[in-house]
Amino acid sequence: MKAGIYNGIKQIEMKELPRPTAGDNDAVIRVVKAGICGTDVHAYLAGGDDVGIHAGSQFGHEFVGVISEIGKNVTGLRAGDRVTICPTTRRSESCGLNSTEIADMTGAFSEYVYVENARAGYNVFVLPDSLSFETGVLTEPLSVASHGVAIADLKGSEKAVVYGAGTIGLCAVAALQNKGIRDIIVSDISDSRLEVARRMGAVAFNSKDGGLIEFIKSQWGVHTGNSSEECINADVVIDCAGLPFIVNEFIDHAKTLSSLIIIAVHGKNVEISPYWVLAKELTLKGSRGYTPEDILTAIRTLDDPSCRLGEIITQVYPHSQLCRAFEQACDAGNSIKVVIDYGK
Known part of the structure; x- marks a missing residue:
């Protein structure tokens, strides 16, 4: 061979x-x-x-x-x-x-x-006969994103922000949609990748010049936190970019009881504020790899004609x-x- x-x-x-x-x-x-x-x-x-x-x-x-x-x-x-x-x-x-x-x-x-x-x-x-090899080849990366969405324990009515419109970020969009979530904002600095996010049904934002937090507020309104602070009205943020600022941007602007799911590999450590994690009752979870059930979920997602x-x-x-x-x-x-x- x-x-x-x-x-x-x-x-x-x-x-x-x-x-x-x-x-x-x-x-x-x-x-x-x-x-x-x-x-x-x-x-x-x-x-x-x-x-x-x-x-x-x-x-x-x-x-x-x-x-x-x-x-x-x-x-x-x-x-x-x-x-x-x-x-x-x-x-x-x-x-x-x-x-x-x-x-x-x-x-x-x-x-x-x-x-x-x-x-x-x-x-x-x-693979089901209805799933083509052309689409089925995406099963493994979609399994990665499906695992992150699974551990977020979402119900289907939440609002989600995805950092990164690369393969895993766009797979996260598909995994979120499979859970019934339709309010999805994707942030990246590549217009071509963001155009794919748009075609998939997400709201795309080019964050090259900053402004993501204000954009989220303009789309979904402002949430008032436990300490009367202004927060973004997002229930879950999924990090598929691995940039150092993302963790603290989430903590600084997250609403009470929201979650950050870290799928991307970060190359640098960051300092965080435990006080605001406590005050807002935030959840930070890491997502590594996938399980057989995540693979089955990915296959079902890809086999859905709406995917x-x-x-x-x-x-x-x-x-x-x-x-x-x-x-x-x-x-x-x-x-x-x-x-x-x-x-x-």
Whole structure:
């Protein structure tokens, strides 16, 4: 098989490797489409060791495909099934790798992926016939956002602010909409990304010159807090940008009993005011990865005809042009989600 191999910063090669074979408890999946993740781009530009992508390894973890071989002991799955996987549980604990390494070195940039101890609904998920591979390839990033929305414990009538209109921020929009939430403001500094947010049904605001707090107030009115302070009338804020000011901007302007869900990876620590967290009874939660239930939620969301998350796919490249696809994915101003098509 042709396998995409990560060899270091801006070093990717296509290598011929033996096609994996399934043991009695395992599955082999032929990859049909794969997405380039932000961690893949990070490894390509800055090195992969800190995100579990090591030189000389197969990599990639966002994909959909078809089971080409299945072990005799595997139940609930069969050859020919259209599937995606949970990359953090595709191998057993006996392999000695941590979850980050297992996820990011799944091998989705190769023609075939091996799943040890394949279990339906746990590490392998059958896609409904009505869900195309073109849209289904977004299952993994949508699962990330679905997990953040799930732990926010929303009822469906809340108002939500999303920082960041990249892949995860726009996935958060879809996940919020799946919960029935329609009042969504998305903040970013890219007009092209914000236009996608608009097409998905959110209110978009370019915060390049600031002014987001006043814009939120103009849209949803002013809420008066416990100490008679003016607050934004947002019930949940979802951080998909990872910028240092976001945490304190939330604390300073949040209304009583609202929540901040941090999905983005922050590169710097920030000081916060515990007093205002106490006074406003705020909730700050971190959201890491996803569970099998989040993956099932993502699949159901994508299968809903009203879901417009497919708008985030900006470029599609054949597998033979993997290096070119990575260069495109690094151009954040002109791409959101870059997809590899193994049929081209």
